[in-house]
Amino acid sequence: MSLIENFVQNHVDLLKRNDYIDPSLYKEYGVKSGLRNEDGKGVLAGLTNISQIISEKNVDGKKQPCDGELWYRGHRINELIEDLGDELGFEKIAYLLIMGVLPDDKELAEFKTVLGEARTLPANFTRDIIMEAPTGDIMKSMMRSILAYSYYDHNVLDNSVGNSLRQCLELISTFPQFAAYAYHSYNHYKKGGSMYIHLPDPSLSAAENLLSLLRPDRKYTPLEAKILDTALILHMEHGGGNNSSFTARVVTSAGSDTYSTMTAAMASLKGSRHGGxxxxxxxxxxxxxxxxxxxxxxxxxxxxxxxxxxxxxxxxxxxxxxxxxxxxxxxxxxxxxxxxxxxxxxxxxxxxxxxxxxxxxxxxxxxxxxxxxxxxxxxxxxxxxxxxxxxxxxLDVPPSLFIAFFAIARIVGWSAHRLEELITSNKIIRPAYKSVMKTEA
The missing domain is CATH 1.10.230.10 (Cytochrome P450-Terp, domain 2)
Structure with missing residues (x-):
């Protein structure tokens, strides 16, 4: 046993005793544990135009539970999905969440072209960054890729709205490669399987590219693409109060850059109480x-x-x-x-x-x-x-990629919240903690 392991073993009980806080104190001081009210709903901490979750309605002056509703920029998610029909709508709904309005045909075509061209990773990035340290923790690999990607950005610390929008769009475009290449590297170097590093197709949608990058033969059916596209849309955004979106806003409010913000949001999402x-x-x-x-x-x-x-x-x-x-x-x-x-x-x-x-x-x-x-x-x-x-x-998606697929979708929501925070707020998010420590006389 090393010195540090021995120290930890001998001191962990002391740490637990001194860090324990009696749960009754939260009620005594009116502190909302987990920033939640007693009914489990979140404490109101901000305003947003991006999305809304409805789970109760006023009936005769009283709040009563109702069938859940999810709205993106003033549109019910059910109606957005229905209006898409057979169309693959990831890019259209991403435009809606980020820009605030649904695009017309010309705007959508331009947006798809922009995202398609941004899918190209820097030369040797896959080999030098993703393959260098393969791991079964795909989210951790993606976090490393996000931070490494920032070294290729000459304006990494520019937090202007325009520059942040560019950075967000580039990350939305490259997340599928970060995930798929991380999995194939792990599968090859750690599991002894074959490795397939397919290049993305700029003409394909996000869902089509994901399936194409993941599968050895690059084949998928229209229904498989539509189902994955729909799942990604439904995971894109879920109100500003969810842990990872709130993390993105907190880090943004501190004046940090886009890459650090998204890495922090990823760290939140990978937790077993959230995306896990x-x-x-x-x-x-x-x-x-x-x-x-x-x-x-x-x-x-x-x-x-x-x-x-x-x-x-x-x-x-x-x-x-x-x-x-x-x-x-x-x-x-x-x-x-x-x-x-x-x-x-x-x-x-x-x-x-x-x-x-x-x-x-x-x-x-x-x-x-x-x-x-x-x-x-x-x-x-x-x-x-x-x-x-x-x-x-x-869909034969490896379990190690489940949370990564969540992230590929949710980065759209994170981007929308980062941009709204940059445009709307000029204050760092800084809640208070009540000290209950004992002081010496």
Whole structure:
């Protein structure tokens, strides 16, 4: 054991004793733990024009839960998806979130051309940066790529709105390469698999490029591209209060550069309490598949779900990942959209009927079991992770890339929030902490 390991072992209990704060003090001093009110909803900390989440409405002067709504720049997400039809809309909705309005045909064509040309990485970047230190933590590899990319920017510290917009667009364009190349490098150097480094096609959409970069034969079906495109749109933005978007605004308010801001947001997203939830969902599903013999038997599925809730199975946390949401009380509007695509994908592939049956049985039995165990007023509804995790699994996306796909989408929202913070605010975000330390007389 090294000196530092020995020191830590001998002092960790002292650290825990001196850093512990009695939870009752939060209520005594009126401090909102986690910047959340007692009902779990976030403390109002800012204003935004970018998006809105609605989970309750006033009825006769009283707030009552309602079906969830998600709005992007004054447009319901459900209507935006419906209006796209068969069109791949990542670029159009990215333009909406960043610029504040939907583009006309000419503006959209220009925007697609700009993003397509910006996908080219600097010479030898893949070899010298991404392949140099392969890791299964794709998010960490992407964070390293973001910071390394800044060394190729001659105006890295220019925080003007125009320069920041350029930087954001370049990162939106290059994130798919950062992720795909990181995975292939890890798969080759650490797992002994083959490595495929395909160049992006400027004429393809973000979703098409992602599938093309990831797969050895670069092939995908129109439905696969549409499903991934829709999932990316639904993950783009979710209000300024989510942890990673708030992180982007905090770091921006400090006067930091775009690359540092996005790296900080990535660090937030990779946390198990944020973007890591869909990876936990897949781990849970693998465990359920192993322990439930008949996936069509609703009673057997319910019995094992009960064991998980009772902390007798899986990770012993009692959590059913993918069920319930911190903001949406009744329903997550995003999961309704993905649920339909899940069924379409099962029909096209013709090999996931058993998995679909298991998911549908879980959707029926899990909410009631959770509500009873936690004495909830109403059963929680499946959230977007319940279906996006299953969709990525059926699209043959490696689990190590699940959070990275989230980041490829959410950087659009981060960019919108960074730019709004730069334009709107001139104050550093600096909340206060009440000191409860004991002082010597």
């Amino acid at each position: 939830a869909n990876l936990r969902f897949i781990s849970m599903m693998n465990d359920i598949r192993e322990h439930v013999r008949d996936w069509y038997d609703r009673d057997e599925v319910a019995a094992y779900i009960q064991k998980i809730v009772n902390k007798e199975a899986f990770d012993r946390t009692g959590l059913i990942y993918g069920i319930g949401h911190a903001v949406y009380t009744i329903s997550d509007p995003r999961k309704i959209i993905l649920k339909d695509y899940l069924r379409q994908l099962v029909r096209e592939k013709g090999c996931f009927d058993d998995e679909l049956a298991l998911l549908e049985n879980m959707e029926v039995v899990a909410p009631g079991i959770i509500a009873k165990a936690r004495n909830l007023p109403q059963p929680p509804d499946p959230n977007i992770d319940f279906y996006s995790g299953a969709l990525y699994y059926m």
